[in-house]
Amino acid sequence: MKKVLKHSGLNILTLLVALFGTTAIYAQYGYGSQYGYGSRGGYGYGSQRSSIPQAQTPAEEPKPKTAEELVDGEMPRITEALELNEFEQAVLSSVLKKYVQERIEAQILKLPPEKMAEVYENITKRQDEELKAGLPLEKYEAFVALQKDGVSKTLKKNKKKKKEKRKKSKN
Structure with a gap:
């Protein structure tokens, strides 16, 4: 019975380390953030540019005056x-x-x-x-x-x- 408790304690400890470790990695490398490495012109990690091209609207002709x-x-x-x-x-x-x-x-x-x-x-x-x-x-x-x-x-x-x-x- 003691072995079961040790494994569950070890599992909980591993889970906590993984959770805290991933938040540190997110903070360090800027995943999905405006700041950090992800914001340098779309290089590396973080939010990327949209791959959908933006349609350019043609300039409107000036309306003739009344x-x-x-x-x-x-x-x-x-x-x-x-x-x-x-x-x-x-x-x-x-x-x-x-x-x-x-x-x-x-x-x-x-x-x-x-x-x-x-x-x-x-x-x-x-x-x-x-x-x-x-x-x-x-x-x-x-x-x-x-x-x-x-x-x-x-x-x-x-x-x-x-x-x-x-x-x-x-x-």
Whole structure:
């Protein structure tokens, strides 16, 4: 009977040594841990890289801007160049949004070049008529000049005019 107890005590002792020994090995070599030897670029022991390749998603094409986004982006510069008040700014903005949307829709149709030119000319005529009715004459003429010259040139002209006025007022 004493032999049975010795074997069971020896078995328990062996089991305890094995349990403590394996935890020491896990701690030393970093099995499954972020730290230790297993974390060096996937070499050796520990957590490994996934063998499943990652699918690369193609870069999304930028979405074309809407008529509102285009006009809202340009309105601050146009307002500065033409020195518009809030009412004039609202009129110009609404008319431009309407006709820019029509131009975008015409581009989507992909008409032949001669037909496209005719459509654009028609849109421009209607836009000009509506702007003439909604804006004071001098602001309308300034807008037509702005379209011809561009916003940058108009802003430069305005700065020159202001400088000349300052020089005259000083003299």
